[in-house]
Amino acid sequence: MMPTPVILLKEGTDTSQGVPQLVSNINACQVIAEAVRTTLGPRGMDKLIVDNRGKATISNDGATILKLLDVVHPAAKTLVDIARSQDAEVGDGTTSVTLLAAEFLKQLKPYVEEGLHPQTIIRAFRIATQLAVKKIKEIAVTIKKDDKQEQRQLLEKCAATALNSKLIAGQKDFFSKMVVDAVMMLDDLLQLKMIGMKKVQGGALEDSQLVAGVAFKKTFSYAGFEMQPKRYENPKIALLNIELELKAEKDNAEVRVNNVEACGGSIQTSVGSLTDDVLGLCELFEEVQVGGERYNFFKGCPKAKTCTIILRGGAEQFMEETERSLHDAIMIVRRAIKNDSIVAGGGAIEMELSKYLRDYSRTIPGKQQLLIGAYAKALEVIPRQLCDNAGFDATNILNKLRAKHAQGGMWYGVDVNNEDIADNFQACVWEPAIVRINALTAASEAACLILSVDETIKNPRSSVDAPPVPAGRGRGRGRPPHAH
Numbered sequence: 001m002m003p004t005p006v007i008l009l010k011e012g013t014d015t016s017q018g019v020p021q022l023v024s025n026i027n028a029c030q031v032i033a034e035a036v037r038t039t040l041g042p043r044g045m046d047k048l049i050v051d052n053r054g055k056a057t058i059s060n061d062g063a064t065i066l067k068l069l070d071v072v073h074p075a076a077k078t079l080v081d082i083a084r085s086q087d088a089e090v091g092d093g094t095t096s097v098t099l100l101a102a103e104f105l106k107q108l109k110p111y112v113e114e115g116l117h118p119q120t121i122i123r124a125f126r127i128a129t130q131l132a133v134k135k136i137k138e139i140a141v142t143i144k145k146d147d148k149q150e151q152r153q154l155l156e157k158c159a160a161t162a163l164n165s166k167l168i169a170g171q172k173d174f175f176s177k178m179v180v181d182a183v184m185m186l187d188d189l190l191q192l193k194m195i196g197m198k199k200v201q202g203g204a205l206e207d208s209q210l211v212a213g214v215a216f217k218k219t220f221s222y223a224g225f226e227m228q229p230k231r232y233e234n235p236k237i238a239l240l241n242i243e244l245e246l247k248a249e250k251d252n253a254e255v256r257v258n259n260v261e262a263c264g265g266s267i268q269t270s271v272g273s274l275t276d277d278v279l280g281l282c283e284l285f286e287e288v289q290v291g292g293e294r295y296n297f298f299k300g301c302p303k304a305k306t307c308t309i310i311l312r313g314g315a316e317q318f319m320e321e322t323e324r325s326l327h328d329a330i331m332i333v334r335r336a337i338k339n340d341s342i343v344a345g346g347g348a349i350e351m352e353l354s355k356y357l358r359d360y361s362r363t364i365p366g367k368q369q370l371l372i373g374a375y376a377k378a379l380e381v382i383p384r385q386l387c388d389n390a391g392f393d394a395t396n397i398l399n400k401l402r403a404k405h406a407q408g409g410m411w412y413g414v415d416v417n418n419e420d421i422a423d424n425f426q427a428c429v430w431e432p433a434i435v436r437i438n439a440l441t442a443a444s445e446a447a448c449l450i451l452s453v454d455e456t457i458k459n460p461r462s463s464v465d466a467p468p469v470p471a472g473r474g475r476g477r478g479r480p481p482h483a484h
């Protein structure tokens with residue numbers, strides 16, 4: 001059976017009502033899921049997206065891809081929004097959340113077509129989500145914070161799992177250490193903006209470095225600068241809002257803001273009163289060569305704990321994707337420090353929840369049983385897609401997983417290296433529990449939201465340019481003379 005064709009572009013917005021409208025919205029969401037489906041997991045593929053100005057982006061990140069797709073279908077946009085909010089809330093799991101929401105809708109579509117009232121479905125889904133979240137909290141494993149060694153290991157593993165599915169998976173050991181080092185340098189607030197990220201084209205990925213402090217591109221360019229020392233210990237830093245050299249104002253502004261936060265001191269507009277209290281401090285200042293650029297490093301800043309990652313690598317798109325991937329990993333490490341409870345990934349947690357909900361559904365009568373069963377079935381989309389993307393026989397692996405979980409193999413998930421299943425907790429495929437909790441709640445809320453919409457009313461004017469302002473009504477000019 002062919003699904004109704006879905007047009008995501010502007011001219012095709014439908015105006016149907018009731019069940020056909022619901023079905024059409026559900027179909028639109030399937031199209032969104034198709035767009036990101038193949039990117040899930042360590043064996044997922046990347047997408048190359050070219051925008052209307054010809055700028056190419058290569059990405060594996062669900063939120064990035066969906067943002068660039070410029071979706072106009074009103075219901076399908078909901079999925080784009082939850083991917084974005086997942087990105088903002090927890091920074092990872094954006095593909096998973098989209099797939100889950102679409103799969104929820106796909107599984108309940110037969111019930112909608114049969115005429116089951118959406119509110120009945122919504123009620124069942126809310127119950128299922130609550131139960132699932134409770135279950136995750138119950139089985140998540142907490143890692144003791146007191147043991148620094150153990151905590152560091154945990155963090156590196158979480159970062160590595162996040163990087164597994166990215167272009168830089170080959171360098172995940174290198175980068176997961178760097179990411180953990182970077183986050184460890186921050187203070188308790190763990191502010192994301194305190195980790196700077198600079199890209200210098202050229203060199204190998206492994207030439208990337210972490211600077212314990214502020215770093216930016218800048219060359220000394222005053223007369224005789226070649227002769228001056230390029231290294232100062234414990235210098236005082238004057239932050240001047242005046243031009244000592246000709247330089248783009250934007251760069252200078254960034255430099256000042258970063259330095260004020262990190263080194264202390266305040267910005268001066270003249271050199272007349274440079275007393276100690278307006279000067280900043282750091283332990284070491286250096287001007288060094290990074291690839292083809294000169295960089296200023298301010299290390300050991302006393303005021304704020306900041307650090308800067310200087311990325312090296314080939315193509316620009318590649319470095320941009322590296323930056324996004326590191327961002328994911330940094331978010332995960334921050335999450336894991338704040339909430340130190342983790343679950344096993346690779347579909348393990350989804351299979352366990354699926355089993356739990358299926359067992360639960362058997363204890364209740366009627367439609368709710370079917371609906372919670374549908375929810376349980378939808379959760380299997382994650383391990384199934386991981387298999388599909390790795391080229392495995394998904395049916396076979398899922399059968400094995402179901403059997404294993406029925407026997408109490410709680411953390412068994414897909415083993416992407418050998419076409420098989422494995423205890424992913426032992427294999428250290430770990431993810432913070434919060435990522436899965438957020439993904440489940442957001443996906444189920446999105447599904448419920450889409451179900452509760454049974455009509456789209458489109459104002460035909462809204463898409464064309466605003467009508468011209470009637471003559472004589474504008475502000476100021478053109479006012480009729482008698483109004484004075």
Ligand code: ADP
Pocket residue numbers: 039040041042044060061062092093094095096097161162164165344345346347382386414415416429431
């Ligand atoms: P998302 O945008 O949802 O984070 P990813 O492409 O990062 O999508 O894929 C995440 C999925 O891949 C998670 O379900 C995670 O558990 C799984 N995964 C990551 N590393 C591994 C691994 N080594 N083996 C099996 N599954 C993995």
Ligand code: MG
Pocket residue numbers: 092093094162165328
């Ligand atoms: Mg991920």
